[in-house]
Amino acid sequence: MATETKLSHTAAMILQAVEAGFVYGFSIMEMTGLPSGTVYPAMRRLEGDDLIRSQWERQSIADAEQRPPRKYYKITTAGRTTLQASRKRYPLLERLIPTEPAEVKTV
């Protein structure tokens, strides 16, 4: 039986936000209301546990919009499994952050 990663409510909320399409740090901060000192370290840990993975936006896209490229995060298969377990543990998670993506970014 595979060991399931148990997430804190904050980590589960961030994972839920990534699943919902909030794919970079600042958007997750805005969505969850958590400060940067909580969101970014949590995302490091989630990435370290292979629950999310990061990818840099293509430079050409950023150049076209005259802004620096961003680092986007995407939930992994293991992350989805863990999130399913976390939703059972924290039933209000889906209500807090609906899974309908607010914005879809092309990476």
Added chain:
Amino acid sequence: MNPPFERGPGFFHLGVLLGASLLVPSGVRAEWWREWHAELWHVRQACAQNGGAPWQVEWDVTAFCLGAFQDALCVRRQRPQRHTSLAASQGSASHCMLVLAGILAASYMIAQVLPGVRAERRQARYPVNPGLLLIRDASYKDDATPTITGEQFLAWKGRTQRYFNGLAYYRIGRETVSDAPAKGRSHGRVGWEVARSSLNLFALLGVPLRLAAQNGEEDDKMPRVILSEGIWRREFDGNPLIAGSVVHLGSGDVRIAGVVPDGAWKLPGRADAWVLESDAEIRANGVGGVGHVVAHLTDLGQAAMGGVHIHITELSGDESEDDLVGVSLNQLTPSPRMIFLFAAVMALLALPAITSVSLGEYSLSPQRTSWPRRVYRWGFLSAKIGLFLPIVYFVSLDLAFARAAFAITTSVYIQLASTFLMCLFGLSWMLKDQRQRCPVCLRRVEHPAQVGQASRTFLAWNGTEMMCMGGHTLLHVPALPTSWFSTQRWLYLDTSWGFLFAGPGAGINNEGV
């Protein structure tokens, strides 16, 4: 792209991120910085678009930036810096520098603590007046032995001198000091080493006196006494108002006229106090006693002074000739720096007798090292010598002045011998060490392997091979120099050797070659 970082707060926020980035391990710092820099741009844009007071915008952005410290610490915990083990770093240039710096710091700290070294440093603050001679009877070999009577001194002083323009005299004896009436304090009856000296002794030596009483302040005929700093502190509690007080010394009262600072007295003999006497008092009190004469050379005398010693013939009181020797005071008390320099130069001259001064053969290699590598190599050798010489200086001081009671000559000989030996063998070690350092990474080559047989020296190669654990080079050292292999040679390894050096920190990297 036009990042809004031009204004003052923008620079402040970048500074905050920069400070946080220093906590991030160097391997991931660039990516961390890139992400936070990009996020900062977007945060600033978003905050500006949301409206609100400018201070509110700056406050929100600042709060965002402060979170970077927590993130940096998190990254740091996730990816701790790789600490190179001591065993792995041994033999590297930085390890060598670290060891030398550690020894230097230890020797310096010991020098700061040892009372003898501290006393020597105090002495260095009071240089001896140039042109001073200590005169003794030629029949005695030891400069520290008192040999001159008061009558002899007065007889010479009474004559016109061509070579001297100042003569002073002192003789040391143990005397009893009792009550100090002026201070109303009873010292009991204790013995002091008292120097009975001519009035001009301290003026001739150029020794500055502390708490010196002004001339004419005490207009009486009472002899003046100068105290040593040790006695002043011990017996008078360092009383700054002591000048002018009267103590009973020997057979009469004397008035305290000043204090000689620690380290200022460099003549033979240790004294607790100096009683300044007129010529008449020297004549009256000095019957049968012997002491030292200090003379100051005129220009003519200095021109006649060819070396450390000079023979002097003087007419004594009964018109017979005295055979005397004058010793330069500067030579009598050479400074530790001069001794160090002298011994170091002597060791340098003797170095070729015990080792080859060559740094090994680099030119025979088809691959010449680049000039930055050569500068690095020479810089390392210079730094090694730069750390080693102060080590020798401080260690020699520690040894020479380990005991404050050492005689000056004992300390001089100890410092001379220790400096010479340390410089000789230390420089020899440094050259050997340098010859065995990889020209690419300056790591010491290791794992010596004997190759060949001594009996086949002239038929095949016989010697030792060592390798750089960074995988850059092999060093071949012939057991017996021959016409076709006279000195050690470096073999630079190419990337095909890489599989042998798969350990951490190792790898073929000959870009700098």
